[in-house]
Amino acid sequence: MSDGRExxxxxxxRRKWEEKKNRDDDRDRDWEREGERERRDSRAAxxxxxxxxxxxxxxxxxxxxxxxxAAAGGYGFYRWIDRSPGDQLIPRPLRKMLDFNxxxxxxxxxxxxxxxxxxxxxxxxxxxxxxxxxxxxxxxxSYRLQMVGVxxxxxxxxxxxxxxxxxxxxxxxxxxxxxxxxxxVAPKAEAKVDPNSDAGAGEGPMMQGGPASTxxxxxxxxxxxxxxxxxxxxxxxxxxxxxxxxRPRGQEEAGMSDSTLDAGTPGLLLTIDDVRSLPHQDLVxxxxxxxxxxxxxxxxxxxxxxxxxxxPPERKPDGSLPKYVYMETxxxxxxxxxxxxACKHPQSLLATEMAGRPLTQWHGxxxxxxxxxxxxxxxxxxxxxxxxxDTQPDDYWTKLGYDWYAGL
Amino acid sequence: xxxIPEKPMEGGLPIAPEPVKPMAELAEGDVKVSPQALPIAxxxxxxxxxxxxxxxxxxxxxxxxxxxxxxxxTMRPAAATIRLEKKHPLAIRWMHWVNxxxxxxxxxxxxxxxxxxxxxxxxxxHAVYRVGVGALTLVRLFPPWFWKAINAPxxxxxxxxxxxxxxxxxxxxxxxxxSYLLISGEWRLLVPERRSVRDAIQVTLVDLHxxxxxxxxxxxxxxxxxxYSAVILMGLGSLxxxxxxxxPTQVHWVTTLLGGYEMARWEHFWLTMGFCAFFVVHxxxxxLAGWNNFRSMVSGYxxxxxxxxxxxxxxxxx
Numbered sequence: 001m002s003d004g005r006e007x008x009x010x011x012x013x014r015r016k017w018e019e020k021k022n023r024d025d026d027r028d029r030d031w032e033r034e035g036e037r038e039r040r041d042s043r044a045a046x047x048x049x050x051x052x053x054x055x056x057x058x059x060x061x062x063x064x065x066x067x068x069x070a071a072a073g074g075y076g077f078y079r080w081i082d083r084s085p086g087d088q089l090i091p092r093p094l095r096k097m098l099d100f101n102x103x104x105x106x107x108x109x110x111x112x113x114x115x116x117x118x119x120x121x122x123x124x125x126x127x128x129x130x131x132x133x134x135x136x137x138x139x140x141x142s143y144r145l146q147m148v149g150v151x152x153x154x155x156x157x158x159x160x161x162x163x164x165x166x167x168x169x170x171x172x173x174x175x176x177x178x179x180x181x182x183x184x185v186a187p188k189a190e191a192k193v194d195p196n197s198d199a200g201a202g203e204g205p206m207m208q209g210g211p212a213s214t215x216x217x218x219x220x221x222x223x224x225x226x227x228x229x230x231x232x233x234x235x236x237x238x239x240x241x242x243x244x245x246x247r248p249r250g251q252e253e254a255g256m257s258d259s260t261l262d263a264g265t266p267g268l269l270l271t272i273d274d275v276r277s278l279p280h281q282d283l284v285x286x287x288x289x290x291x292x293x294x295x296x297x298x299x300x301x302x303x304x305x306x307x308x309x310x311x312p313p314e315r316k317p318d319g320s321l322p323k324y325v326y327m328e329t330x331x332x333x334x335x336x337x338x339x340x341x342a343c344k345h346p347q348s349l350l351a352t353e354m355a356g357r358p359l360t361q362w363h364g365x366x367x368x369x370x371x372x373x374x375x376x377x378x379x380x381x382x383x384x385x386x387x388x389x390d391t392q393p394d395d396y397w398t399k400l401g402y403d404w405y406a407g408l
Numbered sequence: 409x410x411x412i413p414e415k416p417m418e419g420g421l422p423i424a425p426e427p428v429k430p431m432a433e434l435a436e437g438d439v440k441v442s443p444q445a446l447p448i449a450x451x452x453x454x455x456x457x458x459x460x461x462x463x464x465x466x467x468x469x470x471x472x473x474x475x476x477x478x479x480x481x482t483m484r485p486a487a488a489t490i491r492l493e494k495k496h497p498l499a500i501r502w503m504h505w506v507n508x509x510x511x512x513x514x515x516x517x518x519x520x521x522x523x524x525x526x527x528x529x530x531x532x533x534h535a536v537y538r539v540g541v542g543a544l545t546l547v548r549l550f551p552p553w554f555w556k557a558i559n560a561p562x563x564x565x566x567x568x569x570x571x572x573x574x575x576x577x578x579x580x581x582x583x584x585x586x587s588y589l590l591i592s593g594e595w596r597l598l599v600p601e602r603r604s605v606r607d608a609i610q611v612t613l614v615d616l617h618x619x620x621x622x623x624x625x626x627x628x629x630x631x632x633x634x635x636y637s638a639v640i641l642m643g644l645g646s647l648x649x650x651x652x653x654x655x656p657t658q659v660h661w662v663t664t665l666l667g668g669y670e671m672a673r674w675e676h677f678w679l680t681m682g683f684c685a686f687f688v689v690h691x692x693x694x695x696l697a698g699w700n701n702f703r704s705m706v707s708g709y710x711x712x713x714x715x716x717x718x719x720x721x722x723x724x725x726x
Contacts, residue, residue, distance in 0.1 A: 048488030063707035094569030109658035292525025373657050401565030408657040
C-alpha cells in the first residue's frame, strides 16, 4: 500500500523535475540564440539586471518579428500594385484610385470653382506642346463643327443625315510655327526635319514609331525606323481605299478612338460663323500642363455653355440629360471626353483667339478648347466634333496612362 | 536558469514606470507571488496599451505558481540597477514606421512627375526648381545623370498614379498621428518648450564637438523637440501645398494665399528637400545614439538606469 503511494509520489516528483528541466532547457536554447553577451550576463551576474535584459530581449524579439511581418506585408502591398494588370497603361489599382479621386473631387468641389483671372498684361503667348491632330493645315473654308446628339436636330438648317461624310480639306503646312514641343533631347543643329510639319498626311516620324510623346514611358527614346511588312502595308492601303481613300483615323500613339462616330451618324454641321454668332468672351487665365509648367494666357472666344444652350443635348427617355461630351479633331487623331457639367462651366471656352490675335493653325485654328478646370491635355485643339453621349467617352491621354478626369 | 525573476517582472516591477520597489519586500515573507505585485500587474494590463497589445499578438505564457515560488527563493539579491522604460507608445511606433515607406513613395513618385518639367531644358528650362535669385540661376535641379541614375525618365504616369494613391496614406497616417499626440497627451513630450531653443543650441554645439555637457532632458532634448515638431508642420505644409497644386482652381484661394500656382509648386518641392535633409540628419543621429535608442522605436522599451525619473511624469504633467 505504502509502496504504491511512494511510487506515485516518486513518479510525481520525477514528472515535476522533468518539466522543470524541459523549461530550463528551453530557456537555455533561448539564451544560446540571444548571443554570448546576454548569456554571460545572466549566468555570471545572476543579478536582477539580467532579468531586465531578458525581458527586454523578449520584447525586442517579439517586436522585430511583428515589424518583419509588417514590412513583408507592406512590400507585398507595393508588389500587388506594381504587378497588377494594366488598365490603360497603368496598374489597375492606380487607375481605380484615380477614378476614386475624381469621384471625391466631384463630391467635394462639384467643379464649381472659378479659376482666378489676371490682367491682360500678365499674359503671354502659349507654348506649343504636341501637334496631334494638327499634322497638316486645315483649309479654313472646309471647316465644319460636327454636333451629334442635339435635341430635335432636324429643326436646325445645319442638319445632315451623315456628319461623317463631310470632307475636311488639308494643305501642306505653310508655316511650321515655333518648334517647342518634344525637346527632351538637344535639337540637332544640322537636322532639317521640321517636327511640326509631317507633311505626308500625318505619316511622319511619330507614326513610324519615332518619338511621339514627351509624356509616355519609353516612347520618347525610341528611334528605330519601323519598316512595315509588305502584307501589312497592302492591308493598310486596302483599308484606305475602302474608306474612300481618306486618311485613316487615329494615327497617333494612342490609336483609334473607341468613341469615334460610325458612318451614317446624323447631326449638325456648324460653320465657324455659327460659332461666332454666340456672345464673345475674353478670359485671362492660367493654363496648366500636367508636365508641370503653367502660363497666363489671354483667350478670346465663346462660352461652350452658350453653344450647349443653343444646341442642347437630346434628353433620354427618362427625361435626364446625357452625362458626357466627346470631342475630337477633324482627322480623329486626338480626342477628349468631358462631363457635360464641366462643359457647362462658365469658364469653358471655345477659343478662337489667343493673345488678342486669331488662333494660328498650330494652336488649333479655327476653334480650340480652353478649360481652366482641366489640365492642358483636355484642352483639345482644332475641334471637329462635339458629341453628347451617355457613356464615358474615350480620351487620348487616358489611353496612355493619364487620368480621365484631370480636374484642377 | 535560476535567478530569472520571470513572474515578478511580469508583475510590473522592472517594467513599471514607478520607481523600483525594494525586492526584499517581495522576496521576504511568503514564497507565493507578492500580494502587492498582483494588483499592479492587473492595473498595468488593463490600462497600458503595450501589454495589451503583446498579449493580443503573442500570449505571454504564465508559469505555474509553483515555479514562481521556487524561483523567487533564489532571487534574494538586491534590486536591479536598470529597468525598462516605456519610451514610445505602440501607436506612435506604428505610425512612424508606416510613414517611412509612404513618404519615400511620395518623394520617389514626385520625382517621376517632376522629371517631366525639368527635362525640357532646350526650350523651356524649368523656372520653378532652381537655386537662384531673379534672373540669376546658380543650380537647376537636377542634373541629367541624376535622372538617369534613378531611372526617372518617361515614367510620369506611374509617378502620378502612385502619388495620387499614396497621398491618402500619407494624409491619413499624418492626421491619425497628430490626433494621437493630442488625445494621449504625448504632445507634451514633443512640442518645444521655452527653454528648448537654448537647449537646442547647446545640443547642437555638443554634437559638433564644440562644447561639452548636454542639458538635462527627458524624452527629447530641445533640438529633438524643435526638429520633430518642425517635421510634423512640414508634413502639414506638404499636404496643403499639395492640395493647392492638385486642385488649384477649386481651392484657388489656398493657392493664392501660398503665392500662386508656381510658388506652391516651389514650396512643395522645397518641403520635400527639407524632408530629405531631415532624413539624413535623423538617420545619422539614430546611428550615433545606438542600439538601445533605435530598439525603443521598434519595441517601445529602452533600458535605462533604475534611478532615472520615469517619463510618465512628463506625460501626465501639466
